[in-house]
Amino acid sequence: MKFSKFFFGTDYYPEHWPEERWSEDAKLMKAAGFNIVRLAEFAWAKIETREGHFNFDWLDRAIDILAELDIQIVLGTPTASPPPWLMAKDGELFIVKENGVRLGYGNRREYCPNHPLYHQHTERIVTQMAERYKDHPAVIGWQIDNEFGARCFCDICRGEFHKWLQTRYANLDEVNEKWGTIFWGHVYGEWSQIPVPVQLGYHPMDSSPNPGLALDYFRFMSDVYVTYQDLQMNILREKCPKHFITHNFMGFKYKNLNYFDLAKNLDFVSWDNYARMQWTMDADVDPSNAALNHDAMRGLKKQNFWVMEQQSGPGGWEHVAAATKPGELRLWAYQGIAHGADGIIFFRWRTCRFGTEQYWHGVLNHHGIPGRRYEEIARMGAEISLIGEQINGAVMKPAVAIMQSYDARFAFQIQQVNPKLHYEQQIGDIYKAFHTQNIGVDIVSEKDRLSGYKLVIVPLMYVLSEETITNLERFAEKGGMVVLTGLTGVKNLHNAVVNMKLPGLAAKMSGIEVEEYLSLPEYEENEIKFSHVTLDGNYPVPIWADVLSLQQGQPIGHYSKDFIADQPAASLNEFGKGKVLYLGALGNYEYYKDIAQWLVNLAGIESPIAAPDGVEVTVRWKGNRRLLFILNHTQQEHNIHLENSYSNVLNGEIIHETVGIPPFGVLILSD
Numbered sequence: 001m002k003f004s005k006f007f008f009g010t011d012y013y014p015e016h017w018p019e020e021r022w023s024e025d026a027k028l029m030k031a032a033g034f035n036i037v038r039l040a041e042f043a044w045a046k047i048e049t050r051e052g053h054f055n056f057d058w059l060d061r062a063i064d065i066l067a068e069l070d071i072q073i074v075l076g077t078p079t080a081s082p083p084p085w086l087m088a089k090d091g092e093l094f095i096v097k098e099n100g101v102r103l104g105y106g107n108r109r110e111y112c113p114n115h116p117l118y119h120q121h122t123e124r125i126v127t128q129m130a131e132r133y134k135d136h137p138a139v140i141g142w143q144i145d146n147e148f149g150a151r152c153f154c155d156i157c158r159g160e161f162h163k164w165l166q167t168r169y170a171n172l173d174e175v176n177e178k179w180g181t182i183f184w185g186h187v188y189g190e191w192s193q194i195p196v197p198v199q200l201g202y203h204p205m206d207s208s209p210n211p212g213l214a215l216d217y218f219r220f221m222s223d224v225y226v227t228y229q230d231l232q233m234n235i236l237r238e239k240c241p242k243h244f245i246t247h248n249f250m251g252f253k254y255k256n257l258n259y260f261d262l263a264k265n266l267d268f269v270s271w272d273n274y275a276r277m278q279w280t281m282d283a284d285v286d287p288s289n290a291a292l293n294h295d296a297m298r299g300l301k302k303q304n305f306w307v308m309e310q311q312s313g314p315g316g317w318e319h320v321a322a323a324t325k326p327g328e329l330r331l332w333a334y335q336g337i338a339h340g341a342d343g344i345i346f347f348r349w350r351t352c353r354f355g356t357e358q359y360w361h362g363v364l365n366h367h368g369i370p371g372r373r374y375e376e377i378a379r380m381g382a383e384i385s386l387i388g389e390q391i392n393g394a395v396m397k398p399a400v401a402i403m404q405s406y407d408a409r410f411a412f413q414i415q416q417v418n419p420k421l422h423y424e425q426q427i428g429d430i431y432k433a434f435h436t437q438n439i440g441v442d443i444v445s446e447k448d449r450l451s452g453y454k455l456v457i458v459p460l461m462y463v464l465s466e467e468t469i470t471n472l473e474r475f476a477e478k479g480g481m482v483v484l485t486g487l488t489g490v491k492n493l494h495n496a497v498v499n500m501k502l503p504g505l506a507a508k509m510s511g512i513e514v515e516e517y518l519s520l521p522e523y524e525e526n527e528i529k530f531s532h533v534t535l536d537g538n539y540p541v542p543i544w545a546d547v548l549s550l551q552q553g554q555p556i557g558h559y560s561k562d563f564i565a566d567q568p569a570a571s572l573n574e575f576g577k578g579k580v581l582y583l584g585a586l587g588n589y590e591y592y593k594d595i596a597q598w599l600v601n602l603a604g605i606e607s608p609i610a611a612p613d614g615v616e617v618t619v620r621w622k623g624n625r626r627l628l629f630i631l632n633h634t635q636q637e638h639n640i641h642l643e644n645s646y647s648n649v650l651n652g653e654i655i656h657e658t659v660g661i662p663p664f665g666v667l668i669l670s671d
């Protein structure tokens, strides 16, 4: 989706403050350069005060005050947090958690996404809001619900799961066969006998459900939220054809929903970006985390995105997180833009005095008087009003893709395989290996077209389908370079182990077979020693070691410890016009970094300019115009050496050879 301008604004809760304050807020927002505000996503109880009694007057007045200053509005449908009167109607409206316990009232996201009564009330509130605001000139779009998630394991969901299964399997015999229910004699004779994977084992070790059933339940619950989102979307599309529709996603780390599916019908993806979270109390922010999140969110639709909630101060529920240092808020917001954001909305406007999030700091402190954070964001607002048009809609064109798979992510939640193995951490380390070299990366799905890339990394493709392998083979045949890792091709689509030598379907393109694998225990590591001319060195192998037998290609690394010493750990194969690297050993960031450096050279990929450690560089293209974003994530000033002259987009100056970048500073250059 293309927008007429760059959007810059804040998430605002006028319902938390006396009405006399609203116009002061609007004036301060305007002065900060804000042109958009998100409203109402938790305001159901204030809009529908009793069943069927709607009060929009307050919201009308809040919108009008903002609209008068040319601030536009995204409305949230308020279904993430239902009013008490609704939840009091039926105890079964509450979600049953994975441990079998039913939630009660008092938080949010407590509703069962399959409950018919919840659907009825959802339809009513969404219809009412859509009717009310469909023609309001200031309202331009909708955010559906808020951060979908929370899997439910109740009886209603169980019934819906049975129906879902019946649309995917010809009959029960097929289910029994694919899941292997003969194990422990679970052969189902009626659909209604099929359980949901609640943790009901007698002993914690007994809680592990049938892997085939559990994977289908993940897919089912993901589909449930897509369907629930569609229910709202259909109403909004019909009533408000001029408005955009989005949802605020939770970045790369969230792993319970298939985000590619959730993104599909939306106009664009938006997401909530908190670089320094209250619960980590972590003063050092690794910029590659947010970068991965941005790239993963851009990857959901291969399209620019918005940050619907951008950190505006220290987070905090029970603790107050470390302060955001001067320059960090602006830097983190620009980092989103550097990765393809066409809208940045700060969460939240003013720090709330009450409620669970009274320490989640906004642009303003509790007292409402502008201070350091407001000034910093307002400075950025002034910059955006100058340069917004130049950056809006500019696209990224990375040469490297990392493939992520929700099937694999679901399956690894069912069986972790090794207690030290974390899929998200592995992807994070591999991503960081490219990010620290300032090599742009797209995060793609198994189904995406790969033809534009030079290098595609496919980590831990644990559940592997014929389609995925065909996609990868085609890419390699035409000259692409593919990297596969240990724990690839282990499972079929029903989460059963394949009846082949590993890496199963990937054996052909990689030219190897896995003779055996070692899952490394807490107290033991192996080691890989590379022996390729341009890649050498030893690296620890702490988690997993595939021992390879080469059918084709050349070994480029061997294990050096224990009984697998001297056996092949990594290989490079020619496939069609391309190359396939198989890394049998899983490792950590340092390992992936050196491999990435080697691969980038091999594939002829270059970083846009040389930059010191901690200085991030990305490229966006507006037509033929190249925009370089240079972000200093360190607390030191740095000099950047340039080979050509550039214009500094933020102040119009021409820069030759060297330019200084202050601590937490941002430069935008164009050639």
Ligand code: GLA
Binding pocket: 146, 147, 248, 272, 309, 347, 357, 360
């Ligand atoms: C999420 C939610 C917000 C708020 C923030 C801060 O991103 O969408 O409503 O709760 O976290 O906790």
Ligand code: ZN
Binding pocket: 095, 096, 112, 113, 114, 115, 152, 153, 154, 155, 156, 157, 158
């Ligand atoms: Zn349910």
